[in-house]
Amino acid sequence: MTSRISTHICNGVQHVFSGDGKVGDMAAGMGLTETMMQRAEMMQEAAETTFSRLTFEEKLDRLAEVAVKVGLGLRGGQEMLMSAPIDALPLVRRITEHAYKAGARLVTTFYGDDPSIVARYQFAKDESFDYAPVWLQDAIATAFRSGAARLAIAGANPALLAGQDPAKVSRANVAMSKASKPAMELITRHEINWTIVACATPEWAKLVFPGLPVDDAVEKLWEAIFKASRIDGDDPVAQWKEHGARLKQRVDVLNAKRFHSLRFRSADGTTDLTVGLADEHLWAGGGTTAGNGVYCQPNIPTEECFTTPHKDRVDGVVRATKPLSHQGTLIENIAVRFEGGKIVEAHATAGEDVLNRLISTDDGARRLGEVALVPHSSPIAQSGILFWNTLFDENAASHIALGQAYSTCLKGGEKMPEEELAALGANSSLIHVDWMIGSGAMDVDGVRADGTSEPLMRAGEWV
């Protein structure tokens, strides 16, 4: 699952925020029946008519409300830190209002400005690229430890740094990953409530809808975001509860199976990958109760069930089914071979240099920290839109992530020291980068410890 998404160094402020979803208390007891779900779908259809009548400002306000109430579950008196591209200002203002209405003590927003980021690559001296503002990242970690919640708005240009020197991009990313480690750990361990939502911006929209005039592209991307973020129903907050409960049902089934590994096979034979699961792994999806006791939805949208693979037990070949935007650079047609958990061969038709630098970040960068199942019938997949943004694309396809594992996807993992996590097979790294491997032509089997197996997905759908 999840995504540190649209990520990036923004005038020194990194938007670095993975998503995830630990099994959630609130959703746990809901157990919806088929009839209830059908009724919900009918209501949804009626509601769509209503939604289409709303003004853009009203739609934006709904997204803001869902971000604060569902995404963060902001608690009265809690401080809130927000990061956003400067183009997201209208959404920032709506979210700020909803946060104060929900009792936020203070909202502090860090804005990223794409041209200011590019100016660094154009004009800064070489030494600049090994530096990151530790003073600021430490302060953010301090705020988290003092009870602050974290809301990230994704929407920066996915191809911002595509034309820049990959060595400098990589050095800046490594420096930022090191500087932001304390803050990131609080996030990957789900010690605080946090969420990511998206905002359509011109550069992003142009990449998603290259044929359209920019205003039309932005409008179309907004509609896609509203739909994927499930705010187009009658009562989005209630409907998010139902959606979370449905994901939770699937998670419960997977947790009961105790598989030893998963096997992914594509119809064309380019993917045949066995992903061993960590001992004591837990599947998650649909929401998380954070360490501070607040129930949150770390990714809006979310359509996935995910868990922690075993860092030493991944073997075979796998080909990406969607391109990847990583820190403002694009990597296309990734194809890698794993042996004993480690990537031993990596190719891409575009951005191969970026990919190779990425997996050379540290030892854990060549190993998996997450595996996630998403059916091809996911509404995001069905939209047919390639978003060039992991927050969306990872919820349109099964995926794997290189790098850091989520300790919350191991029994008792939240409180476990690193050595114990590693002994169970959980990977550790400065990076966590999801990439999409699922499609309508992917079969997935669950393999038991005794070598027997059962089909989980056929042609991209749950069996």
Next chain:
Amino acid sequence: MTSRISTHICNGVQHVFSGDGKVGDMAAGMGLTETMMQRAEMMQEAAETTFSRLTFEEKLDRLAEVAVKVGLGLRGGQEMLMSAPIDALPLVRRITEHAYKAGARLVTTFYGDDPSIVARYQFAKDESFDYAPVWLQDAIATAFRSGAARLAIAGANPALLAGQDPAKVSRANVAMSKASKPAMELITRHEINWTIVACATPEWAKLVFPGLPVDDAVEKLWEAIFKASRIDGDDPVAQWKEHGARLKQRVDVLNAKRFHSLRFRSADGTTDLTVGLADEHLWAGGGTTAGNGVYCQPNIPTEECFTTPHKDRVDGVVRATKPLSHQGTLIENIAVRFEGGKIVEAHATAGEDVLNRLISTDDGARRLGEVALVPHSSPIAQSGILFWNTLFDENAASHIALGQAYSTCLKGGEKMPEEELAALGANSSLIHVDWMIGSGAMDVDGVRADGTSEPLMRAGEWV
């Protein structure tokens, strides 16, 4: 002198930056002759023609260059922190480019958004207003201590909070002053190089030119800023050196006099104020060599010579000659009476409540921390524009400031502990608020320890 100007709590980030100018090494040896100055003026006239031919973008770029090279004197490899209203984005981008060209290691910008600030006053719970983000202000102080320079862009709406509850505004200001004390001390002690420049923004321009359509008002305010900031010459960087040297000549004359006090008298008798000067006081103006060795111009524009008054030796009545915008609120027609250094009576025709809360911040808030002389022939005064922004208005008139004194305006003051500073008469407070008392109808006398005196200014001009 100086101004923490346009200041304010911006989404939790306070733009808090006083200006000042310790006697500068660089300017010290220049000693321009009358003839040189006349030639400079002729060149200036020729240059104005050239300047008027520049595009707006080119003018903006000049201001950015002067901000980085003259204002900050940014040193290669130095980190830079910037604060700016979000409307200042085009200027921020230009400054960022010039900073990287000058060798900045990293530029980190904190943006303030006026509507997000107002949202807090509209929707936040009462408890919010005693809180400020100590974690962020501490981090900024840490960055300063590690060598970062500080550039603040003034331009927020001077009347932003005029309609809000003065009690809440005051509580939020006090909380922010306390939180930002460590960072402010590094600034008031001039341990780092820092500067403030201005950016025309729509809300500000509407207040300055209320009769004009907003676009015209913004254009007119920009032209006034460019002129006041002395970037309309042929070679603004060189001309700033000359301007600094001229101020320094005046400072040297004042320092040689060793006055015991200054006496301000207005033609209409509403002001008759004796301002005792601190023992070992130093006059300053035209630039500062900061504790980190970097020569900077803390205020752009600057037209003043200023020093530290004696906190216990101010007596008489004084009436403000311009209104004051303080933290987004307006205070008009201030009239106060001092006894033994302390305000014992304070009135204003608008914002009296804000004024009374301000001088009740702490004991030092009723006493003076600065006195500054500015001739009525200052180009900013001659423009006839009331800017509603201290960065400009204090350079159009002699002024005094309530609150914190600048330790650099005392011999050896930079290294002095607080008790020693206090023993010499330097005031201490969480606030430092300049307000304008000079005009074309003000006489100023320098009074010696033996009671004899000499005229310093007559009808607002140097004698």
